[in-house]
Amino acid sequence: MDFEVNPKGFYGEFGGAFIPEMLYPNVMELQRNYLNILHDAYFQQEYRKLLKDYVGRPSPLYFAPRLSGFYQTRIFLKREDLNHTGAHKINNTIGQILVAKRLGKTRIIAETGAGQHGVATATVCALMGLKCIVYMGKIDAERQAPNVLRMKMLGAEVVPVYSGNMTLKDATNEAIRDWINHPADTHYIIGSVVGPHPYPDLVTRLQAIISEEMKRQLREQTGNENPGFIIACVGGGSNAAGAFYHYLDNPEVRLIAVEAAGKGIDSGESAATMALGHPGILHGSRTMLMQTEDGQITEPYSLSAGLDYPGIGPIHSHLFKTGRAVYENATDEESLEAAFRLTRLEGIIPALESAHALAFLDKGRFKPDDVVVIILSGRGDKDMDTYIRYMEKHDM
Numbered sequence: 001m002d003f004e005v006n007p008k009g010f011y012g013e014f015g016g017a018f019i020p021e022m023l024y025p026n027v028m029e030l031q032r033n034y035l036n037i038l039h040d041a042y043f044q045q046e047y048r049k050l051l052k053d054y055v056g057r058p059s060p061l062y063f064a065p066r067l068s069g070f071y072q073t074r075i076f077l078k079r080e081d082l083n084h085t086g087a088h089k090i091n092n093t094i095g096q097i098l099v100a101k102r103l104g105k106t107r108i109i110a111e112t113g114a115g116q117h118g119v120a121t122a123t124v125c126a127l128m129g130l131k132c133i134v135y136m137g138k139i140d141a142e143r144q145a146p147n148v149l150r151m152k153m154l155g156a157e158v159v160p161v162y163s164g165n166m167t168l169k170d171a172t173n174e175a176i177r178d179w180i181n182h183p184a185d186t187h188y189i190i191g192s193v194v195g196p197h198p199y200p201d202l203v204t205r206l207q208a209i210i211s212e213e214m215k216r217q218l219r220e221q222t223g224n225e226n227p228g229f230i231i232a233c234v235g236g237g238s239n240a241a242g243a244f245y246h247y248l249d250n251p252e253v254r255l256i257a258v259e260a261a262g263k264g265i266d267s268g269e270s271a272a273t274m275a276l277g278h279p280g281i282l283h284g285s286r287t288m289l290m291q292t293e294d295g296q297i298t299e300p301y302s303l304s305a306g307l308d309y310p311g312i313g314p315i316h317s318h319l320f321k322t323g324r325a326v327y328e329n330a331t332d333e334e335s336l337e338a339a340f341r342l343t344r345l346e347g348i349i350p351a352l353e354s355a356h357a358l359a360f361l362d363k364g365r366f367k368p369d370d371v372v373v374i375i376l377s378g379r380g381d382k383d384m385d386t387y388i389r390y391m392e393k394h395d396m
């Protein structure tokens with residue numbers, strides 16, 4: 001299909017594997033093996049069994065009657081928030097830990113910003129009894145102390161990174177350095193559809209379970225497997241890529257990705273890569289990036305830690321360029337409002353990331369009989385401090 005990655009790892013002009021030579025053995029080993037592993041019947045059996053019995057899939061597709069009434073259209077929520085560990089990230093880490101085992105790896109490394117991917121990785125390492133090392137910027141480790149404690153309780157070693165801004169980008173550099181030094185026994189689990197080929201495609205395929213289930217669930221509930229709209233938030237873009245995947249060749253289904261506009265697109269404090277970015281190379285692939293005129297990466301901002309990334313997966317840059325998907329954005333404030341609306345109308349407290357997708361309901365034009373699927377990428381427990389501050393500010 002038009003939107004598949006090519007054998008060199010490109011989606012149109014985006015993607016590829018721009019890596020230092022010292023990383024070639026590791027990345028080539030993955031490139032050579034990942035499709036065979038994913039297509040292997042025994043891998044699929046193991047992956048699907050764990051998704052069912054450990055993660056709790058299929059995640060429900062919930063028709064939201066009061067939210068639908070409010071917006072005068074038919075809204076369904078894909079409930080990734082109900083997965084074990086509270087978000088979609090576990091779909092990927094379960095898959096990658098099985099790939100690592102197939103390749104005979106005994107040691108797992110990961111980078112994490114907000115800690116959500118670190119927790120999902122530490123979880124599957126505990127499940128499989130593999131050694132786990134998570135690199136985390138010193139500043140992030142302080143901001144996300146509960147997730148650091150979770151990872152430690154799960155048996156992972158959390159290594160604070162003191163270089164650069166001491167945030168996600170620096171943690172990623174440190175993880176890459178570790179991987180170069182341990183080519184034989186270590187697998188690097190990347191948490192979104194970013195990084196050198198084959199990671200964007202590997203993670204997309206592991207998250208594609210979201211759209212695979214949606215097709216069946218929509219057929220059962222509406223008689224038509226194709227919705228009018230699919231709306232998902234994007235940081236790196238993995239929940240969106242998984243939700244779009246099985247609909248890419250069906251132009252009737254409108255695909256909408258929502259980035260974090262932070263304090264506003266023109267405020268200088270946002271993470272709206274498509275609205276503000278230009279092509280460049282980061283973390284091994286060519287993609288849209290927020291950068292200065294001389295190519296320095298700009299520090300991104302969003303109140304929601306999971307969307308706070310200066311780039312976006314190359315598949316999204318291609319979907320943007322071809323017009324197959326539309327890239328919108330929502331501010332902190334709009335997303336907070338949307339989070340409270342869902343909570344009060346449906347009794348579901350969403351992750352602040354997912355609330356960005358919900359915020360698009362205020363901007364889109366939907367007809368009463370349109371079917372609109374929103375990906376609820378995660379639950380809001382981790383965002384309670386932010387929500388409590390919002391209530392205090394607004395005398396709620």
Ligand SMILES: *Cc1c(COP(=O)(O)O)cnc(C)c1O
Nearest residue numbers: 235236237238239306353377378
């Ligand atoms: C990490 C995270 C995201 C953003 O990651 P994507 O790769 O863009 O999906 C969104 N929602 C939640 C709940 C997350 O934890």
